[in-house]
Amino acid sequence: MKLVVLDSYTAVSTDLSLDCFKPYCDEMAVYERTPPEEVAARIGDAEAVLINKTVITRRIFELCPRLQYIGLFATGYNIVDIEAAKEHGVVVSNAPAYSTNAVAQLTFAMILHFYSLVSSHDARVHTGEWTNCRDFCFYDPRIRELAGKTIGLIGFGNIAKKVAQLAQAFDMPVLVWSRTQYPEYENQMLRFVPFETLLQNSDIVSLHCPLFPSTYHLIDRSAVAQMKAGALLVNTARGAVLDEQAVADALNSGHLSGAGIDVAEKEPIPGDSPLLSAKNCVITPHIAWACRESRERLIETVLDNFQSFLAGKPKNNVAK
Numbered sequence: 001m002k003l004v005v006l007d008s009y010t011a012v013s014t015d016l017s018l019d020c021f022k023p024y025c026d027e028m029a030v031y032e033r034t035p036p037e038e039v040a041a042r043i044g045d046a047e048a049v050l051i052n053k054t055v056i057t058r059r060i061f062e063l064c065p066r067l068q069y070i071g072l073f074a075t076g077y078n079i080v081d082i083e084a085a086k087e088h089g090v091v092v093s094n095a096p097a098y099s100t101n102a103v104a105q106l107t108f109a110m111i112l113h114f115y116s117l118v119s120s121h122d123a124r125v126h127t128g129e130w131t132n133c134r135d136f137c138f139y140d141p142r143i144r145e146l147a148g149k150t151i152g153l154i155g156f157g158n159i160a161k162k163v164a165q166l167a168q169a170f171d172m173p174v175l176v177w178s179r180t181q182y183p184e185y186e187n188q189m190l191r192f193v194p195f196e197t198l199l200q201n202s203d204i205v206s207l208h209c210p211l212f213p214s215t216y217h218l219i220d221r222s223a224v225a226q227m228k229a230g231a232l233l234v235n236t237a238r239g240a241v242l243d244e245q246a247v248a249d250a251l252n253s254g255h256l257s258g259a260g261i262d263v264a265e266k267e268p269i270p271g272d273s274p275l276l277s278a279k280n281c282v283i284t285p286h287i288a289w290a291c292r293e294s295r296e297r298l299i300e301t302v303l304d305n306f307q308s309f310l311a312g313k314p315k316n317n318v319a320k
Helices: 019-024 036-043 058-063 082-087 100-116 118-126 158-169 195-201 221-226 244-253 292-310
Strands: 002-005 027-030 048-051 069-072 091-093 151-154 174-177 190-192 204-207 231-235 256-261 281-283
Touching: 002 019, 019 292, 036 058, 048 292, 058 082, 069 292, 082 091, 091 292, 100 118, 100 158, 100 204, 100 231, 100 256, 100 281, 100 292, 151 158, 151 195, 158 174, 174 195, 195 221, 221 244, 244 256
Parallel strands: 002 027, 002 048, 048 069, 069 091, 151 174, 151 204, 174 190, 204 231, 231 256, 256 281
Antiparallel strands: none
């Protein structure tokens, strides 16, 4: 079995290794990054390939007829032409749930950034404002308490369920809109509601849905207009779920009080993205998944998927 890893760097960085795969293949080639024009050549006659964000198109399947397996260092699988994979009999295994805690953690880091204003107070202290204060303290009166604020979750997979758990620990009512409803999760603090109801009644809207044609630009001008004036928007899902210009315009007009963004429609984010110059927009470079513990679980899951494929019992196959 020949195994090719096309973009190892984002998962491995400088602190982890993929040597654990070597005992399970006869030949292994690892590339930190692969440009689109070199994907087919690097796969060549390999039977298995591991990828994170390298796009695998129908043409790649046609040019690489020996390919039998694609292992994803990711939960989302929109970078692979799944229909073409099915037609060519290729197993495509994703890695679900490895980053649940980390993404939920960053979601609340974004929320607390806006509600507690820690970084802005820290900056003011370090420029001498507290040292020179006439009173024992000073504060920005925009500090707010999370208790009693309603958070709306779009999607209700593993990450959203964790966010809901954290929100309830903060005494926050939770509204959920999802294609699938889970009555067993409903209680006095959590309700499933229509999309419009969520937008109109949430102080914070947090996105946790996959990117499908049905969710592309789900948060568009119409959706933003229905959100409460002064609401906070958080996106740790996929960038294209947002119409970025519509969100930027709402931030600049003050209709939205802030946005915490970890993903962009195009990544790396283009220099002319309207979000970069929007008011009250905090942007991190797609890091919600990237803490060491999550990446260790990711590598373990991808290895387990690969071992299961070799044993003839594929796991997490999204190309059934």
